[in-house]
Ligand SMILES: Nc1ncnc2c1ncn2[C@@H]1O[C@H](COP(=O)(O)OP(=O)(O)O)[C@@H](O)[C@H]1O
């Protein structure tokens with residue numbers, strides 16, 4: 428039987444062991460469904476009102492536009508070097524070690540297209556942190572430290588045509604004109620997708636489209652998208 432969402436839920440539930448907090452990573456290309464999967468997992472795990480899981484997006488570590496301008500990298504926003512990867516790795520380490528107090532994570536505000544500090548509290552009772560983003564499996568530089576902080580990393584698989592369709596639709600939803608949305612998806616996003624695709628070989632689990640939930644209701648604009 429193909430993997431289903433319930434199988435993912437069972438596997439995610441089994442990760443925190445011996446009272447220790449576990450960190451689950453979800454990787455994949457832009458538009459593959461990482462954020463939607465993370466939101467749905469966390470919602471299902473916390474369904475009865477008890478906080479067992481928290482969603483911490485890599486997108487919160489986007490460098491601010493002011494810094495991208497200074498670096499001359501604004502037009503490549505979303506590339507690996509436009510994130511504070513070392514800061515992300517340091518937060519993941521804190522989330523692992525500091526389980527007796529609230530740890531605040533930054534989010535990414537999709538309308539402003541800017542990171543937003545202190546918007547995602549991870550309470551001590553969250554035994555599982557679900558983090559997701561493009562570059563969790565990149566072997567280079569500080570990204571290798573990110574992988575080392577994670578118990579497992581899953582990779583969202585999706586047909587390229589469908590991924591592009593969803594990506595363009597999402598850019599339009601957040602304010603881009605159709606032509607600009609297509610250009611960004613086929614240009615900047617595609618260069619990033621080409622870096623990410625080979626990292627699927629390093630994943631602990633490949634998540635097929637059949638296991639991915641549909642669009643989530645009530646997306647939180649600061650939780651990353
Ligand atoms: N199973 C699905 N069916 C249809 N649309 C989906 C599905 N999963 C995600 N989407 C939509 O596709 C777009 C990309 O998904 P998202 O989770 O934001 O991907 P990622 O975080 O990997 O970039 C979003 O607009 C999302 O609402």
Ligand SMILES: [Mg+2]
Pocket residue numbers: 461462463651652
């Ligand atoms: Mg996302």
